Amino acid sequence: MNWRNVRLIFLREVRDQLRDRRTLFMIAVLPLILYPGLGVGMMQMTVLFSEQPRTVVVLGAKELPLPQLLDGDRFVANWFDEPAKAERLRVVTEDALDENDSGSYQELADLLAAAASVREAHREYERLAEEREQAISRGDEREAHRVAAHLEAAGRRRSQLFSSSGIQVLIVVPSGMREKLAEANGLIRERDIAAGEVEIPKPVVLYNVADEKSLVAYTRVRHVLDAWETQLLKDRLRMANLPEALPTQVEPETIDLARAEERSRSLWSKLFPALLIIMTVTGAFYPAVDLAAGEKERGTMETLLICPASRSEIVFGKFLTVMLFSVCTALLNLMSMGFTGKYMASFVLGGAMSKAGSLAPPPLAALAWVVILLVPLAALFSALCLALATFARSSKEGQYYLTPILLVTVGLTVFCLSPAVEITPLYSVLPVLGISLLLKELLAGGGAYMYLVPVLVASFGYAALALWWAVEQFSREDVLFREAERFELKLWLRHLLRDKGQTPSFAEAGFCFVLIMLLQFGAMKVFAEAAAAGPLTDFGGRTLQLLMIQQLVIVATPALLMGVMLTSSIRKTFRLRWPGLRFMAVGAILPLALMPLSVTLAEHLGWFFPPLPDSIQQTLKLMNTDSVPLWLALVAFAVAPAFCEEIAFRGFILSGFLHSRRTWLAIGLSSVAFGVMHMIPQQVFNAALLGLVLGLLAVRSNSLWPGVLFHVLFNGSHVAIGRLAPSVAEDGYSWPLLVVCATVSAALIHWLVVTGRPRPKASSEDAREAVFREEEIPLHVG
Amino acid sequence: MIRVRDLSKSFDDLKRGRVTALDRVSFDVHPGEIYGLLGPNGAGKTTCLRILSTVLRPTRGVAVVAGYDVETQPAKVRAHIGFMSNNTGIYDRMTAWELVEHFGRLYGMDEDRLRERLEEVFTELQMNEIRDVLGSKMSTGMKQKVSIARTIIHDPPVLIFDEPTSGLDVLVARAVLKAIANLRDQGKCVIFSTHIMREVEKLCDRVAIIHRGRFLAEGTLPELAARYDEPDVEELFFRLINVHETLYAT
Incomplete structure (x- = not known):
């Protein structure tokens, strides 16, 4: 350069x-004016912004026990950590109508009517839920099924009524709550153990988490109710001559060190x-x-x-x-953002930021x-x-x-x-x-x-x-030199089918890979459901069968179909030609030498990858337990992937990538694609490495078969050793063996890289030379 | 200076499938000569000249320009040619002087020589009053002058002009043609494409008539007139094209 x-x-x-x-x-x-501009905008928004109080309707407020929870149309300010927050919740009770003489009478009446209908809908829902429980406990499945449909409708009606009511939180206080609580308190005072058996009806709080306003109001109401209940408990303890601090004896002191x-x-x-x-x-x-x-x-x-x-x-x-x-x-x-932020933090957010400490640069x-x-x-x-x-x-x-x-x-x-x-x-x-x-x-x-x-x-x-x-x-x-041409689907499809090359184009190979990935993604749910259906004892066998179907449908079929439709030579695209014996020999020896190396490498790189989720580990284990016959495991793990993946990745995809005219780029890309298809990070890495060897083997032998043989033997030996010699799989391979394997692998790969390399054709060079040398040659005209 | 043998270029087109834009073309151009490529739009002129300037790679065939192979020594070729076409615009945000200077530097000229040459070229092409005008403020004629200045700043032995007068008014076109004729007189090897017969008659020493990627005829104008017994270039052109069209259709 x-x-x-x-x-x-x-x-x-x-x-x-x-x-x-x-x-x-x-x-x-832009950066210099954007952030100060945004700052000014934010300041103005802050000035204009004031939070609207949210509406909480309390039905049956008269039944609330002491201490006092409500104070007119607000909660009692004591129950908030900051009393001013009481203004953010507006409380409507049945009493409000009696006290109200202003123009908002109609609004309050509407709110209360809506609240009452939500309460009715809720009661109906509860009734149906109970009916269903009873039907289930009776074993009457038909009745349970019938009620379930009604229950569903009632639930929907309850939600709809609540959403259209304009209420953010509805509290329904059951009748008899105050009375029952007083009864229990009396028993406590007498130290009667029966106090625990008095059933105090519980209030119901209805809200909708999908509605932001309702969620915010509920969070506040929850705090209020918690504070109120704590006080209620303290009052009861005092009544029973017990220390108020009893429930909070081990309240640790928490210190933030930041x-x-x-x-x-x-x-x-x-x-x-x-x-x-x-x-x-x-x-x-x-x-x-x-x-x-x-x-x-x-x-x-x-x-x-x-x-x-x-x-x-x-x-x-x-x-x-x-x-x-x-x-x-x-x-x-x-x-710009830093300076604006710092400047604004120093005064606008004074209140909120003062708690977090000033914003240090x-x-x-x-x-x-x-x-x-x-x-x-x-x-x-x-x-x-x-x-x-x-x-x-x-x-x-x-x-x-x-x-x-x-x-x-x-x-x-x-x-x-x-x-x-x-x-x-x-x-x-x-x-x-x-x-x-x-x-x-x-x-x-x-x-x-x-x-x-x-x-x-x-x-x-x-x-x-x-x-x-x-x-x-x-x-x-x-x-x-791409020119602005109008894209026409019909033309393009015709072009695809008419101007087929012997092997797929680079883009077609890329598309094949994307298609495989999309199908895999789309089929994930189907396969997971199919694997989960049926008894667990047969899980391994079933999953293996699914694995084979997956290989066939998702990996091999798209590649084969694309090969048939988009290329003019199936033989060249999928390298369906008998290779030299030397390559078959490499395909037979190399996998056996590489397998222990690959397994050892994966083990030593364990720290590098995040641990697999439990569910996947479990599945992998179940797939290769002794309950699954060895032949099935071999077919599913070795034979099926060998054929299907080789057809797709060393067949269609590699042939397409070779259009880049860079052999190593094509091998590299096809091996990355091969790796990515394996989804699990550990396997992605290992598969991509093996993809390099398989790609090289396919390119040098110009045949699919050495790769298929390699693939069968590599996966097969892995499965077989896991089954037949679990101790080896557990303890790892011995160093001398690994050294031998490494030497053999290195020698064979070196041979593939060097000896099998096709020689450049000399004819084009000769033609060039001739043009340089020539003195005068007749011109081709007409 | 330019030697082309069996040069072909084909590419894929959505509508037409595999298109052969240039079909086994061979010719030579010598120093002190203007070689004209005459053909209708889409005949393959631009493709041929783009290959000679190494912007496109040939599908097959060999082209040697100024002693360098376009495929294997593209940088050397580019250093020894000046190329100007409709598609070699000038930069909007550079002045005439800056642009020509920039390309002079890219051609590896040393600063003294560059300065000398800039003055020479700007005077020769009467561009001194537009030295500091930005590309975006120039008229078409001014832009064309700047393009010519850029093409010849490094004094290359081979010059390639692809329809240099298209879209120009008569005055500017005349000035451009004059500049090209001057280059021949300086002993440069010039190849020049056009679809305007008048320009060929006025300027070219030898001409090739090209249609659908093929050379239909090649030679000096008197030679062609004698060979086809047709003294009028325009008539000759239409006759050859018609014959070829008929052959192509059958």
């Missing part, structure tokens, strides 16, 4: 962007990673679209392509520009981490956006691609915000997640330094991959 060209292109692009008012506005001006800066740090650790990701991606996107799609739109793409700079130099120069703008946008946004070290981790993040997004934007024909089309990127990023951000999610070895090597979680940890003051290297290496790795993809896009004629 000629760095002078990269620098020239970079400098030109930066100058060009700086001269573009739109970009400048988005990157520099210091002000720790609280702020905790806030920053949640806020910064999320904001950083979103700002970086938006900061990268607009310049990327302008630099790639915009270049096509303005008709300067070809001007650039005919300059001596290579495609990778052009892309690299553009990439550095996008990255610079991405980093600047993110930093400017964070700064993040420490310098934290800011340094932000900057360090911003670089790989910006690199990844810049390269990704550039590749996508190159693909777009126009700026407008480019903008459309922002939505999926933003959606995925926001999804990841929300995931990272969850307090339960912490950085783990696996997360540390995942794109975006690793950086985000590491930053969260570092900002919160946790010492996750050991993850720094893997996160940085992985992130730059992904960025390099994305950049390579961008260069690829920039080298594709069909991408660079």
Whole structure:
């Protein structure tokens, strides 16, 4: 790469962007005015905002025992931790009608009537529920079934009445509550044990959790009722000459040790990673679209392509520009937001924030981490956006691609915000997640330094991959010279079926993989239900049968169907040709040597992956217990996957990916697809590694069969050893054996890589030479 | 300077299936010569010139430009050619001077030589008054001049012009053609595509008539007139195209 060209292109692009008012506005001006503007807006909202009191209807308020719960149209202020909060709940009782002489009489009457009808509906529901219980206890299933239908209708009616009543919480105090409580109190005073047997009718509180207002009102009512009941209990204890503090003897003293800066740090650790990701991606996107799609739109793409700079130099120069703008946008946004937030926190939120301590600015070290981790993040997004934007024909089309990127990023951000999610070895090597979680940890003051290297290496790795993809896009004629053609489904389908190649195209292979994944996702529920139906004793066998059906229907069938419909040579697509004996020998020996290595590797990498959920572990265990016959296990785990997965992944998908004309890229992609299909993280990793070997075997032998043999023997030997020599599976393989296996594997793989490599054809080179050498040759005219 | 043998280019099209845009084309262009590609729209002229400028890769065949292979030494080829077409626009947010200077630097020119050459080219093309005008503020004629300046700034031995006069008014078109004729007089190897007969007659030393990706005839204008017994270029052009169309239809 000629760095002078990269620098020239970079400098030109930066100058060009700086001269573009739109970009400048988005990157520099918007952040500076957006947040102060939002701050002013928020302040005004705060002034205008006042909370409406929520309506609580209490039916049968007269039956409430002392201490006094209600005070006119409010709860007694004592029951709130802050007495002013009493104003937020408006209480309506039957008495309100008597006392009221103002214009709101009708409204109160309506509310009470609605409350009464909800109460009736509730009573009807209770009655039916009891009827159903009785029918069930009688064993009268038909009657129970009939009542259940009524019960369902009653429940629906109760909810509907409540929703349309305008009441947020309805408290129904049962008649006789005060009386029964007094009776029990009398017995307590006499120290009569029968006090416990007095059945005091319980009030019912109705609310609707799906309605925000109702939920808020209920939460407040719940606090009030708890405080009131505690006082009720204390009163009863006093009456019985017992200490009031009896129920709260072991009330521990709780002390919050968080210091002000720790609280702020905790806030920053949640806020910064999320904001950083979103700002970086938006900061990268607009310049990327302008630099790639915009270049096509303005008709300067070809001007650039005919300059001596290579495609990778052009892309690299553009990439550095996008990255610079991405980093600047993110930093400017964070700064502007930080200053505005701090400024506002100092006075607007005085009340609320004073409790949490004043918002301390993040420490310098934290800011340094932000900057360090911003670089790989910006690199990844810049390269990704550039590749996508190159693909777009126009700026407008480019903008459309922002939505999926933003959606995925926001999804990841929300995931990272969850307090339960912490950085783990696996997360540390995942794109975006690793950086985000590491930053969260570092900002919160946790010492996750050991993850720094893997996160940085992985992130730059992904960025390099994305950049390579961008260069690829920039080298594709069909991408660079895509013309705005009208898309017609009919034309496209005809094109698919008419202009079939011998093997599938790259896109068709990709689609096959997506289809397999979608089918797998769609069938998950069906298979889980089918496995769960029936007796547990037969669970393993049943699951294995389902596994075979799944392989056949979801993995092999789509690939076969697509092969038949979209290619003109089934034989070439699926490599249905007899290979040389040497390759069959490799297919027979290599799996036996690799299996112990693969198992040992998986065991040693156990720490890297999150533990499997119990349900999956249980299923895996049940699937390979002795209750399942060995032949069934072998067919399900070895034979079926060998045929089905090889047909799909080394047949259709690999053949399609080979259209990229890069053998190793095709093998790599097909093995990643093969890995991803295995869903469980542990298996994904192992399968992807094996996919590399299987892909190599398929390409070198140009046949499906060595791979099938490999697959059968690899899976089969794994299952068989688990069954027949469980001690080996438990204790692991001995080191000498592993060394032998490693040597054999290395030798065979090396042979595959080197010896089987097809030699480049010399004829095209000769033709080239001839043209250079020729002096004068007759021209082909007419 | 340009040597093309059996050059073909095909691509997939949704509507037409596999399209052969250029079909086994061979020709040579020498220094001090203007070679014209004459053909209707969609004949394959642009495809051919794009391959020569290494923007597209040939499906088969060999093309050697200024002694370098377009497939294996594309960077070398690009360094030794000047390419201008309808699709090589200029940047809106750069002035004429900045743009030509930028490309001069990309061509690896040292600063002294670049400065000298800039002055020379700007004077020659009478562009001194638009030195500091931004691309977005230029008229079509000005833009075309800047494009020519960009094409010749590094003084390349081979020049490729793809319909350089399309969309221009008569005055500007005349100036462009004059500039191209000057380049030939300086000993450059020029290949030039057009669908305007007048331009061919005025400018080209040799011409190839291209239709549906194929060369229908090739030679100097007197040679063609003699071979087909048709002194009028326009008539000759229509006759050849008609014959080919009839053959194609059957």
